Amino acid sequence: MSQQPHAFDFETGEVLLLDKPLTWTSFDVVRKVKNTLRIKKIGHAGTLDPLATGLLILCTGKKTKQIDLIQAQEKEYTGTFRLGQTTPSFDLETAVDADLPYAHVTPEQLLAAVQAFTGPIQQTPPLYSAVKINGERAYEVARRGDTAEIKSKEVTIKEFELTGINLPEVQFRVVCTKGTYIRSLARDFGQHLGCGAHLTKLVRTRIGEYRVEDALTLEALEALRPPRREGEETRPPRQPRQRLPEKRAGLEFYQASSPPADSAPADPAS
Structure with missing residues (x-):
């Protein structure tokens, strides 16, 4: 169901599919799209972590009524687990806090683990997540160095397969229900x-x-920017600002440990 840009009517309502870049928050993308396309009513149908990429669905206009329906649908992910190391955030947002031996892991044990996590399972969301604890986001608690208890919940892993094994890394594909945290998996x-x-x-x-x-x-998306209406005041061009996603997304460690990029992307508000 490939989208045809010329058919978009954002003010009446569209379901817009975007490929979210690495380190952008879902809110970054919503704000960028809202400002670029000059859309009054817009929201996303399911958050993606800053260090995840891929499908982010935005609904505009009257289609925002479909957000809950879209969020409830099953999700599919691909990615990589790194065995033998753990981090407090369960991903690359924080530094490794433990190194453990992994050479003993056999293909048979990997397959057994896949089977153990296929079907309904109990899962505890990461402390570095948007789950609310006493009215506060869990990641806000985690980033100031505090701890808190998060209740486990039942989710369903409908499909789970390993698509590549090159220890300590394993590649996977997962199909799951709403609310599943792949970091927790x-x-x-x-x-x-x-x-x-x-x-x-x-x-x-x-x-x-x-x-x-x-x-x-x-x-x-930039190519879809609508022309200014006749008589609308033209503002002078402004200097694009540098994005500092680590200040909003808690990615200080990731940014510091990653190779420097050739150039910083434009501020998402531009």
């Missing part, structure tokens, strides 16, 4: 194997019938 997978693990890559490839291969990039 990485943590639990490593605990089951007795070697620990954390998530190093995550791509959301599908939500229900919507697929990432049909999504627009933010660069392609």
Whole structure:
């Protein structure tokens, strides 16, 4: 169901598929789209972590009424678990806090772990998540160094397969229900194997019938910017600001430990 840009009517209502860039928050993308396309009413149908990429669905106009329906649909992800190391955030947002032996892990044990986490399972969301604790986001608690108890919940892993094994890394594909944390799955997978693990890559490839291969990039989105209406005041061009996603997304460690980019992307509010 590839989208045709010329058919968009954002003010009346559209379901817009976007391929979220790495380190952008879901709110970054919503704000960027809202300002670029001058849309009054817009929201996203399911958050993606800053260190995840892939399908982010935005609804505009009257289609915002479909957000809950879209959020409830099953999700598909691909990515990579790194065995033998754990992090407090269960991904690359925080530094490794434990190194554990993994050479003993056999293909048979990996398959058994996959089977153990297929079907209905109890899962505890990461402390570095948007789950609310006493009215406060859990990641706000975590980033100031405090701890809190988060209740486990039942989610369903409908499909779970390993698509590549090159220890200490394993590649996977997962189809799951709403509310599943793949970072928590990485943590639990490593605990089951007795070697620990954390998530190093995550791509959301599908939500229900919507697929990432049909999504627009933010660069392609720029081409959809509507012309100014006749008589509308033209503002002088402004200098693009540098994005500092680590200050909003809590990515200080990730940004510091990653190779420097050739150039910083434009501020999402531009």
